Amino acid sequence: MLQDKKIVVGVTGGIAAYKAAELVRYLIKSAAHVRVMMTPAATHFISPLTFETLTGHAVLTDLFPAAGGGTLHIDWARWPDTVLLCPATANTIAKIANGLADNAVTTTVAACTAPVIVCPAMNKEMYANPLYQQNQNKLLQNGYLVVTPGQGELACGEVGWGRLAELDEIVDAVKTAVTVKKDFTGKKVLVTAGPTYEALDPVRYLGNRSSGKMGFAVAERAALRGAQVTLITGPSHERAFSGVSLQRVQTAAQMLEAVEKHLVDQDVLIMAAAVSDYIPGSVSPQKIKKSDAELLLRLVRTRDILQAAASGKGERIHVGFSLETENEIPYSLHKMEQKDLDLIVLNNPLEPDAGFEVDTNVVTLLHRSGQQETWPKLSKLEVADRILDAVQNLLTVR
Numbered sequence: 001m002l003q004d005k006k007i008v009v010g011v012t013g014g015i016a017a018y019k020a021a022e023l024v025r026y027l028i029k030s031a032a033h034v035r036v037m038m039t040p041a042a043t044h045f046i047s048p049l050t051f052e053t054l055t056g057h058a059v060l061t062d063l064f065p066a067a068g069g070g071t072l073h074i075d076w077a078r079w080p081d082t083v084l085l086c087p088a089t090a091n092t093i094a095k096i097a098n099g100l101a102d103n104a105v106t107t108t109v110a111a112c113t114a115p116v117i118v119c120p121a122m123n124k125e126m127y128a129n130p131l132y133q134q135n136q137n138k139l140l141q142n143g144y145l146v147v148t149p150g151q152g153e154l155a156c157g158e159v160g161w162g163r164l165a166e167l168d169e170i171v172d173a174v175k176t177a178v179t180v181k182k183d184f185t186g187k188k189v190l191v192t193a194g195p196t197y198e199a200l201d202p203v204r205y206l207g208n209r210s211s212g213k214m215g216f217a218v219a220e221r222a223a224l225r226g227a228q229v230t231l232i233t234g235p236s237h238e239r240a241f242s243g244v245s246l247q248r249v250q251t252a253a254q255m256l257e258a259v260e261k262h263l264v265d266q267d268v269l270i271m272a273a274a275v276s277d278y279i280p281g282s283v284s285p286q287k288i289k290k291s292d293a294e295l296l297l298r299l300v301r302t303r304d305i306l307q308a309a310a311s312g313k314g315e316r317i318h319v320g321f322s323l324e325t326e327n328e329i330p331y332s333l334h335k336m337e338q339k340d341l342d343l344i345v346l347n348n349p350l351e352p353d354a355g356f357e358v359d360t361n362v363v364t365l366l367h368r369s370g371q372q373e374t375w376p377k378l379s380k381l382e383v384a385d386r387i388l389d390a391v392q393n394l395l396t397v398r
């Protein structure tokens with residue numbers, strides 16, 4: 001996603017400046033083109049040499065260099081897809097909010113028309129200062145993206161608000177800033193992900209191998225494309241993209257309840273979760289004791305979520321996922337008809353690098369019209385994008 005994106009990182013004079021080095025390294029590893037500019041104060045905290053070595057390019061520290069300067073700040077302002085101020089001091093934020101341009105960083109920002117992301121980091125009293133808050137609000141009102149600081153231990157040893165946001169969140173903001181296609185703006189998308197767990201007794205459960213990666217990828221791409229996304233997930237270790245409204249559930253019944261609760265005003269439902277079809281007929285209140293005899297489990301059917309969602313569907317687009325090991329296409333088409341789906345994503349679990357637990361997938365997209373698209377092995381993010389392209393086509397027609 002960050003491949004070939006041009007990013008100027010502006011480092012200012014805060015103690016979190018050392019974290020900018022890790023961030024720059026991450027962006028470069030993601031194939032972005034990165035240049036670094038620093039305020040004079042920032043050079044007290046970390047050497048320009050560190051960034052020069054990481055990026056392979058000269059660092060802009062001086063508005064009036066001894067030789068060969070010219071209007072470098074204008075060149076730097078025109079070059080990037082986004083500018084990322086990380087960390088951003090209270091001082092630099094105050095200057096930018098009031099239109100000041102007195103060093104290489106503030107002058108470049110003043111001249112820049114690309115999105116500017118600001119990652120404040122400071123002591124908790126500085127952060128709570130009403131004048132600081134006014135300046136931060138001014139930035140927000142003027143279209144700057146602010147990655148709000150977190151709460152935790154600060155460099156001064158105190159605990160409170162003002163800590164630089166986690167790097168994952170900052171990277172999410174960069175992805176948001178460089179994503180030009182915002183075709184889902186104003187749309188509400190409900191996504192489900194992950195497995196469901198059904199208790200057998202207090203220590204055991206029936207589950208499945210779904211990791212949640214596919215549903216989390218759909219949620220991320222939909223959010224990046226401007227949708228308001230709600231993600232309902234079963235137990236999963238995946239991290240939700242910043243801004244996605246996340247609800248965690250355990251069981252198929254809880255997932256059904258959560259979907260029914262959120263469904264009413266959604267434009268799109270994408271059910272990527274692997275929901276249990278059967279659950280234990282009863283849950284033992286005590287751990288089931290081992291014995292030499294066979295243990296037979298009685299399983300009962302769960303209520304099908306897509307089937308339940310079909311009544312009252314109206315104009316809403318419904319996308320289901322299907323995983324079959326035989327007669328895949330006829331079974332999936334039958335499922336599509338039965339559950340009134342608009343699209344069905346047919347997983348092929350027998351392909352290498354596809355299905356559960358991996359970052360890639362090999363799928364066929366079936367349309368209600370009978371059209372079939374078989375895609376090569378793609379990352380789950382790319383699969384998510386293609387599914388959303390198909391959804392967008394349907395939304396446009398309606």
Ligand SMILES: Cc1cc2nc3c(=O)[nH]c(=O)nc-3n(C[C@H](O)[C@H](O)[C@H](O)COP(=O)(O)O)c2cc1C
Binds near residue numbers: 012015040089123
């Ligand atoms: C040890 C030390 C740590 C500092 N940490 C921060 C900080 O985390 N956030 C902040 O806003 N200012 C911090 N300051 C104050 C800034 O360095 C100071 O306001 C400076 O003028 C910022 O300049 P700049 O915005 O041009 O980089 C710190 C100062 C010192 C001496």
